[in-house]
Amino acid sequence: MRILIFQHLAVEHAGVFADFWREAGHQMKIVELDEGEPIPALEDFDLLTVMGGPMDVWQEDIHPWLVPEKAAIRRWVRELERPYLGICLGHQLLADALGGKVSLMARPEVGLAKVELTASGRGDPLFNGLEPTLETLQWHGAEVSVLPDHAHVLAANAACPIQAMRWGNRAYGFQYHMEITDRTVGDWERIPEYKASLEKALGIEEAAGLSSAVASRLAAFGQAAQRINANFMASIGR
Numbered sequence: 001m002r003i004l005i006f007q008h009l010a011v012e013h014a015g016v017f018a019d020f021w022r023e024a025g026h027q028m029k030i031v032e033l034d035e036g037e038p039i040p041a042l043e044d045f046d047l048l049t050v051m052g053g054p055m056d057v058w059q060e061d062i063h064p065w066l067v068p069e070k071a072a073i074r075r076w077v078r079e080l081e082r083p084y085l086g087i088c089l090g091h092q093l094l095a096d097a098l099g100g101k102v103s104l105m106a107r108p109e110v111g112l113a114k115v116e117l118t119a120s121g122r123g124d125p126l127f128n129g130l131e132p133t134l135e136t137l138q139w140h141g142a143e144v145s146v147l148p149d150h151a152h153v154l155a156a157n158a159a160c161p162i163q164a165m166r167w168g169n170r171a172y173g174f175q176y177h178m179e180i181t182d183r184t185v186g187d188w189e190r191i192p193e194y195k196a197s198l199e200k201a202l203g204i205e206e207a208a209g210l211s212s213a214v215a216s217r218l219a220a221f222g223q224a225a226q227r228i229n230a231n232f233m234a235s236i237g238r
Helices: 015-023 066-080 089-097 184-189 192-202 204-208 210-215 218-235
Strands: 002-007 027-032 047-050 084-087 101-117 133-146 151-156 164-167 171-174
Touching (some): 047 089, 066 084, 084 089, 089 133, 101 210, 184 210, 192 204
Parallel strands (some): 002 027, 084 171
Antiparallel strands (some): 164 171
């Protein structure tokens, strides 16, 4: 399978998912949109994965490449009807591209947090083998506030009622981070926007302990990501 990956920041990559895909023999094409790399012909790929980033979906004046990116996402899921996996900003871009709405949160959600599967989530094959309550890593100050038409909420919590969604049968978005590795928190803490949101949400002292807190849960996070990946590949016939 040929996988197209849109990145918006070098340290926000596919993480453990890239490991899974490499081991399975899939080919990956990474497009670093924030560095001006062009979007290739979509027809050449089987899966589109869109990662996170410090920008917001409405900042098209600052990041003009957001316009063709949204158009590519829209065409991918609506016209080509091919599988889509979006994480954090990639989740928000899916909603925005399909007519939903993304808004700033009253307070950033950063750190470890639990999410609950909805009735739709408990019935979705993507979550087969997972508990209805999931511990997650969060790092976002915006959220999907209005679903696109024909979308379903799969997971939620009090801070962010749309933590995961599905549009159609093959397009999924996740607000929380499943792709994390042992380097994720350290890499992201070096990004000024991310460090600011981390300290605003948790305070300086608790923020300093996030890396060790995530490290103690990394094996469980990896197992959950592996299950999601296996379920996703099975659902798209791969």
